[in-house]
Amino acid sequence: MKGFLVRPAQALLMIWLVSLSMLSQAASDPLPSWKEGPSKKAIIEFVTQVTKPGAATFVPEPERIATFDNDGTLWAEQPVYxxxxxxxxxxxxxxxxxxxxxxxxxxxxxxxxxxxxxxxxxxxxxxxxxxxxxxxxxxxxxxxAVSDWLATARHPTTGKHYTQMVYQPMLELLDYLRANGFKTFIVSGGGIDFIRVFAEQSYGIPPEQVVGTTLGARFDMKDGVPTIVKEPKLVLMDDKVGKPVGIYQYIGRRPIMAVGNSDGDMQMLQYTTIARSEADKTPRLGVIVHHTDAEREWAYDRTSHIGKLDKAMDESKQRGWLLVDMKKEWSQVFPE
Amino acid sequence: MKGFLVRPAQALLMIWLVSLSMLSQAASDPLPSWKEGPSKKAIIEFVTQVTKPGAATFVPEPERIATFDNDGTLWAEQPVYxxxxxxxxxxxxxxxxxxxxxxxxxxxxxxxxxxxxxxxxxxxxxxxxxxxxxxxxxxxxxxxAVSDWLATARHPTTGKHYTQMVYQPMLELLDYLRANGFKTFIVSGGGIDFIRVFAEQSYGIPPEQVVGTTLGARFDMKDGVPTIVKEPKLVLMDDKVGKPVGIYQYIGRRPIMAVGNSDGDMQMLQYTTIARSEADKTPRLGVIVHHTDAEREWAYDRTSHIGKLDKAMDESKQRGWLLVDMKKEWSQVFPE
Structure with missing residues (x-):
């Protein structure tokens, strides 16, 4: 009787151990929508390097700043922003x-x-x-007004709400970085006030970590209530050379990782990845999302009217920036 | 023998319990340099209210934004900024x-x-x-240059390094707020780039949480190195009506607590403490440091050429802002 009882118990234990190991394997993949490939490998290597205590490549938490473009990087941008x-x-x-x-x-x-x-x-x-x-x-x-629009408007071709057109692999990447002590920022050519409305809920990025094209504003006392009124005056054009300026102005320190998808992100990637001196051996990672998937999303680069990727694609080889092939490297594009 | 052993053991236990209780009392005072008085009481009540789960006054962590002026609020400002x-x-x-x-x-x-x-x-x-x-x-x-200057320069009358002239009670307040899920920001009329050099080390406030008067900047590639050059152009004058604008632009949401010391902070305190509607019952706290201590620091208010506190002092009564009497309410001014 005893032997009889032990055998099923052992079998159950084995099944339990195997399940646990499978679960743990799934849990240990921080980027499940990224297929095994050069980009996933390089991202995990980079994060491992900067988080390894005692390593020459270690970066203290406060300096683990990662900046993300929004349109075409965190969510789609076709047929028009x-x-x-x-x-x-x-x-x-x-x-x-x-x-x-x-x-x-x-x-x-x-x-x-x-x-x-x-x-x-x-x-x-x-x-x-x-x-x-x-x-x-x-x-x-x-x-x-932005909030109301996002709640009701639907994309002209997919029929999805716009906040459903965020990229699942990028949500995983943001989570993965934050779980490793990174502070994640948006640095977008889009309007700062527009993005702040949904960035916290959609990306887990709070308003104070959103940098974007900025209009002026003034303070008014209106019927005894302090009021901010947006003004028709451009304060920061947060695109191209404006992106490093925006990073400097809003964040005040250089990122060690930047992610973009177009020539508008080139200067941000340069600013992030090119060391100021040869003595500086801090690991730095530049990532470009290459829209190659005409079936699940859109395929465009050098000649696109939106999100043109031309010079930055050429420079990616010289600089060692990752060029993420959306079609080949992402097993899923949008959240289910 | 047994009874003899028990008695010293009981005595030891009592001593141990008493010591523990004293330690815990000391540890449970989050603001040791604040004397028991109206300001300390109100601050602790406010923090207790907004952190109490389930209470009508509860404020979710991401919305626990506290903004601090710098000159005259976090560190001294006499005889000149x-x-x-x-x-x-x-x-x-x-x-x-x-x-x-x-x-x-x-x-x-x-x-x-x-x-x-x-x-x-x-x-x-x-x-x-x-x-x-x-x-x-x-x-x-x-x-x-700022860093070098701070390391060597000394205050003309106290002979201290400037970073030794931060206020001990404010360091405790910053820590106390952060321990209760607040995100602490500086919102200063001083230069953003000047303050960012020491704010992290002196106050535990990282560069991305410093808002200040901002000059323009441009991006240059200099001998292949991406470089930010500061320009002689004012982008944000972060004083008076500029403070709520700076908060809106950099932080993107209204603080629930603001601390200042002069008329330059009045609009920030208004923006922070005056609800936009009667339905909004969020607890909001405005605090003004009143420089009343000619012996340990300086005494000045309505007629001072630096840090003039006049209109904001009058308004503090109407608005229920705390007026912290430095002389009476702070047991220590500077760190030892």
């Missing part, structure tokens, strides 16, 4: 209060939902739409 | 490279160490000195 779609929607919503808009471009096209007309107005037209939709408004009112 | 003394020193150090300065005010007075001459040049002269000492310089070179 999502913030641009919000701007058009908001101009339409504000049309009744601004009767002049119906007579002048680019407002007219925006109100009529004519995206071709909007695009035809060029950068100048887009700037006018941005000011019309993002300035001369109380900060809280603007944030509420 | 320490950063001003640095600016004068730096102009003197750069004089040989700028021969024109010897012929023109306010540079001439600064080089000659004539502080009266410097002050006579007024705000316009001070701004010129700030630009001369803080701009047209690489970010790292500037930070090193």
């Amino acid at each position: 999502f913030q641009g779609l919000f701007a058009v929607e908001r101009v339409r919503a504000l049309a009744d209060k601004n009767p002049d808009w119906r007579k002048a471009e680019p407002y007219k096209s925006a109100i009529e939902g004519d995206m071709k007309g909007v695009m035809a107005s060029g950068m100048e037209g887009l700037e006018k739409l941005l000011v019309a939709s993002h300035a001369n408004v109380e900060a809280e009112v603007f944030a509420q | 320490f950063q001003g003394l640095f600016a004068v020193e730096r102009v003197r150090a750069l004089a040989d490279k700028n021969p024109d300065w010897r012929k023109a005010e306010p540079y001439k007075s600064a080089i000659e160490g004539d502080m009266k001459g410097v002050m006579a040049s007024g705000m316009e002269g001070l701004e010129k000195l700030l630009v001369a000492s803080h701009a047209n310089v690489e970010a790292e070179v500037f930070a090193q």
Whole structure:
């Protein structure tokens, strides 16, 4: 009887141990949506290096700063920056209060939902739409408008909510870095106030760790209530050479890791990865998401009107930046 | 024999228990340099309220933002802002490279160490000195200059290093808040790049949590090295109405606690403590350090040329802001 009891107990124990080992294997993969490949390997090696106590490559926690571009890096950006779609929607919503808009471009096209007309107005037209939709408004009112839009609007081709179009592998990467003592920041050409509305919930990145293109603001006492009003004045264009400036101004120290996807991120990657002196042996990692997946997402690079990746792709070889092949290296693109 | 052994054991146990209770009492006072009084009581009540799970007054950790002015709040500011003394020193150090300065005010007075001459040049002269000492310089070179100065310079009357003139009660308050899930920020009229050099070591506040008056900057590739160069252009004047703007721009959410010492902090305290609607019952705390201690520090308020506290003192009653009487409420001013 005793022997009979021991055998099933041993069998159960073995099954339990095997399950535990499988579980632990799954739990020990911090990046399950990243296929085994050069990018995953290099990222894990980098994190291992900087977190190894006593190693020459060790970086103290406060200096483990990682910066992420947003459009095309943390969420999708095709067929047009999502913030641009919000701007058009908001101009339409504000049309009744601004009767002049119906007579002048680019407002007219925006109100009529004519995206071709909007695009035809060029950068100048887009700037006018941005000011019309993002300035001369109380900060809280603007944030509420973004929040309402995100809750209802859907992407023109996927039909998803925009916050469902964040990249699952990037959510895992952000978590993995934070679990290893990194502080994660967004450094985006997009509007700082737009991104702050959803960054905490979508990415676990609080408002104070979002850097982006910034409009001026003023303080007003309005009926006894302290109020911030957004002004139609550009304070920081957080793109290209503006990204290192934004990092310097908002964060105040150089990142050791930067992740982007376009030429707009090149200077941020340079600033992050090129040591100031040969004596500086701090490990530094540059990562570029290469959009190669026309089926699950979009495929574009050198000639794209959005997220053009040309010079930075050439420079990636010289600098040793990772070029993440989305199609080959990501087993999943969006969260389920 | 048994009874004999038990009695000393009981006695030892009692001594041990009493010691433990004394230790625990000491350990349980998070603000030992704050005397029992209205300010200490109100601060502890506030922190208890916002950290009590399930209470109507509970505030989730990410929203526990506390902002501190620097000059006169975290460290001393008499007889003149320490950063001003640095600016004068730096102009003197750069004089040989700028021969024109010897012929023109306010540079001439600064080089000659004539502080009266410097002050006579007024705000316009001070701004010129700030630009001369803080701009047209690489970010790292500037930070090193501040660091070198802090390591050697001594206060004209106390003979202390400037970083020894931080307030012990404030160091305790910062620690106490952080231990209770607060994120602590500096929001200062002083230069952001100046404060960032010592804030982490002196206050435990990392560079990315320092907001201050900000000059422009540009990105340059210099001999293949990415370089930030500070420019002679004011981007944010982080004083008075500029403080809520700085908070909005850099932090992106309203603090629930703000600490200052002068009229320059009034709008920050308004922005922090006045609810936007009657429905908002979030506890909010405004604190003003009142310099009342001519013996251990300085005594000044309504008519001071530095750190003038006049309107904000009047408003403190109406708003329920704490007015901390340094002389009466602080058992220690500077660290030993």
